[in-house]
Amino acid sequence: MKTQDAVVFITGASRGLGLAFARECVRRGARKVYAGVRTPNGSNTPGIEQVPIDVTNPASIMAAASKCGDTTMLINNAGIARITGSMLDSATIDVTREVFETNYYGTIRVSQAFASILATNGGGAMINVLSDAVWHARPFLAGYSASKSAEWSFTNALRIELRSQKTLVLGLHVSFIDTDLTKGFDMKKIEPRQVAEAALDGVEAGKEEVLVDDFTRQVKRSLGEEQSIYLNPPDIG
Numbered sequence: 521m522k523t524q525d526a527v528v529f530i531t532g533a534s535r536g537l538g539l540a541f542a543r544e545c546v547r548r549g550a551r552k553v554y555a556g557v558r559t560p561n562g563s564n565t566p567g568i569e570q571v572p573i574d575v576t577n578p579a580s581i582m583a584a585a586s587k588c589g590d591t592t593m594l595i596n597n598a599g600i601a602r603i604t605g606s607m608l609d610s611a612t613i614d615v616t617r618e619v620f621e622t623n624y625y626g627t628i629r630v631s632q633a634f635a636s637i638l639a640t641n642g643g644g645a646m647i648n649v650l651s652d653a654v655w656h657a658r659p660f661l662a663g664y665s666a667s668k669s670a671e672w673s674f675t676n677a678l679r680i681e682l683r684s685q686k687t688l689v690l691g692l693h694v695s696f697i698d699t700d701l702t703k704g705f706d707m708k709k710i711e712p713r714q715v716a717e718a719a720l721d722g723v724e725a726g727k728e729e730v731l732v733d734d735f736t737r738q739v740k741r742s743l744g745e746e747q748s749i750y751l752n753p754p755d756i757g
């Protein structure tokens with residue numbers, strides 16, 4: 521589907537990749553862009569309408585869905601990461617639960633609320649923002665990686681289910697992006713605008729999976745090798 525004339529709803533659009541998605545959708549001529557934000561700040565960017573949504577709060581999701589019944593493209597972008605010192609740390613379970621609540625259950629809740637809206641409006645598309653971490657668990661982001669692997673699995677099942685209502689479900693995989701989430705991480709990062717462009721190009725080409733950068737492509741390719749990257753990761757990346 522084309523972004524031009526689409527009505528796009530993006531979760532986590534206050535900053536980072538979500539905001540880049542909102543701007544790129546406007547640039548491509550979307551008819552309407554709903555920027556889902558936890559705390560509307562009265563920002564008045566032409567073409568972008570802020571809508572309150574917290575993906576951990578079912579009532580706020582239902583309110584957003586009933587307000588935005590003309591949505592034709594949903595971007596499940598809201599996400600959090602928490603650094604864990606060690607998988608053996610006593611805080612690991614609480615931290616992992618917190619991350620799952622947003623990244624995994626949040627994505628499920630929002631998808632459930634918007635799936636019938638997409639169907640009513642002709643099928644449309646859903647982009648789920650995943651990661652290379654789906655296939656490569658870095659110890660300091662282990663809880664985050666687990667949540668993204670779970671979100672990937674959900675995305676794969678949902679894709680098959682929503683084909684019958686003609687909704688394209690695209691899994692977006694990318695390594696580190698230059699946003700607040702990676703502030704202080706000393707590694708190569710890609711610009712959020714480039715990620716949004718690659719994802720929307722993918723939707724427009726009818727793709728079900730987009731691997732944005734070389735490292736992510738390398739990680740996925742290595743799954744078929746005996747020494748996959750998740751077994752022997754590079755020092756950085």
Ligand SMILES: NC(=O)c1ccc[n+]([C@@H]2O[C@H](COP(=O)([O-])OP(=O)(O)OC[C@H]3O[C@@H](n4cnc5c(N)ncnc54)[C@H](OP(=O)(O)O)[C@@H]3O)[C@@H](O)[C@H]2O)c1
Nearest residue numbers: 532534536537558574575597598599651696697699700701
């Ligand atoms: N940065 C990376 O290296 C990287 C790599 C791969 C994938 N990703 C994924 O990309 C997506 C966007 O991340 P980002 O890098 O742009 O991070 P970010 O700059 O930290 O932005 C996160 C966004 O998610 C929102 N959010 C957090 N919890 C929420 C909740 N409960 N309900 C609604 N919104 C919530 C935040 O809203 P507030 O402003 O209210 O906090 C913010 O808009 C995430 O799914 C992340 O896992 C990021």
